[in-house]
Amino acid sequence: MEQSVIRLQEIVQKRKHFELGPVNLNIPQGYVTAIVGPNGSGKSSLFRLMLDLSKPDSGQIEMLGERIGNGRDHLLKQKIGYVPEQSIEMDDHLTADKKADFIRKWYPNWDLNLYRELLRRFDVETSLKLGKMSKGMRRKFDLAVAMAHQPQLLMLDEPSSGLDPIAWKTMIDVLHRYMERGDRTILMASHIVDEVRRLADYIVFMVHGRMLGMYEKDTLLESWYVLYLDTGGSDREGIELRSLPGLCGMEPAGGKVVKVTTCEARQAEEWCASQQLPITGRQKLELDDILVLLTERERLRMQA
Template identity: 40%
Template sequence: MSIQDTGMTASMMQSELESAITLEQVCKKRREHRIGPINWSIPRGYVTALVGENGTGKSTLIHMLLRTLYPDSGRITWMGEACEGELPVHLRQQIAYVAELPMLEENRSTARQAAAFRSQWYPNWNQQRFEELLHQLKVPEDVRLSKLSKGQQQKFVFAAALATSPKLLLLDEPSSGLDPFAWKDMLSALHSEMERGDVTVLITTHRMEEVKRLADYVALMYEGQICGMKEKDELYQQWKEVWLGPVADRQLLDDLKELPGILDWDAKPDGSVRVHTSQPAELQQIAEENDIPVQVNGLEWEELLSCWVNDYRIHHLGEAKV
């Protein structure tokens, strides 16, 4: 399913879309780092990309969803069910996980043997789908997993995850260590999986391509907090780069600097200014009315994330504009 297919917007999502997972006041302290409190719902039937700097808590959050880590406080519900201890078997059978680095207990087994073992634990195991994926991803069936490259091991884990016919698929930096051709094949397989049925995907990633090609929603994690979630296309239109000047009128520049929506203001020695703003049209109009040269540009992925973090700091943490 795609958000474009439904016509849903981010504002409609919170009230109208069913949640696959809900976190309420979830906290976890790990050494000097603290995660939470997190209040967040992951929309069912969509791909949500969880982005943020390394060390901000993304993998910890994933492991709390898998119940390999327990939160210190708070409540998590999976497909409408909550539990205090380990996930019940019927819930575990609906969740598949692909880690950044494959750790295979079946290293001495071949892909075919490992699949036969895994299939016993998943009532919805699709052997035909598994074999199709191995062929598509070019993973040999009868070679010990320990003899495969890390990329081939990762592709095996990915194929086995999809073969379980999961309701919830958790992908933690799944493209790490893969060449572009292998990841393109995995993207194609994932798109096919989304078209097959009601599956929810949560992916942590640093790669712009993965967000652009996969995500319906993007959530930002910063210093252990979920700073917000936006529909992908909305995010790409949220902030713009505006170049002004050169401008000789210092008072006019000071007035422009106070306009709403401005996140940062980078004055250059020649009198020009580089601005990131969520309201470029207003800034452009005033500049043109005052005969100030102006140019509006879109932002690259890293700059968008930086704007999102700055916006969170200013409006939620009360920090000053840069």
């Protein structure tokens, strides 16, 4: 990985009905990292901790090389753009332009031309009060405001919530263009599989407040497969399928064919070849399938 723009070390936050962590995470500069997990897994809580909107019970957080929580982070936040999962209701009485006029005072790098261009691309009606906007239009406005000061780090919590398909495609294009310089970073939380597939370079899986791992996206998708193995024939009797590398699941698939799931596809295929075990079919797993398997593995771990 490249230089880290975010470092979380042994972060723990305890609440009455939820515990987050311990989380250790490094977010690399110049890439898009997506945090993926079911609702209630701690994604939004993690964002609030990074922005010092809530406090951890223990651990340290660094953003863009600066320690979070020292009370002197206003200059740091000028380098960050943030779109929360829920829009701020107290701004509902303001028009889009009034809200932008207020926000721009806090950002020396505010680019009015970029702001107007983003509004045009997203087709935002700026004369409307924010509370009168549809959920999708409000989301587009929030994205435009978060990007108008050309932040080094863009933090997006469920960025496409409420967007129609055309607006979603526009957002994908806008974010790709934002990353073209090579030195900017996006950290996003999303449950939209196609969104993660199109944008992310790295994927972080979270379940029940725990981080299950961080993976390079392309490597991850090439590693998780379902294989169909022909176990028939006297020359293959006695083969112990539980020795298959990366085995995550196994079930009969009809006749003497066994369906196995592996997170180490290349090693598993090499093992099958060494055992003279024919592979009759292969199926690549999608991100949502991988998340389901990781979630089930975590559930079983917690029950043990």
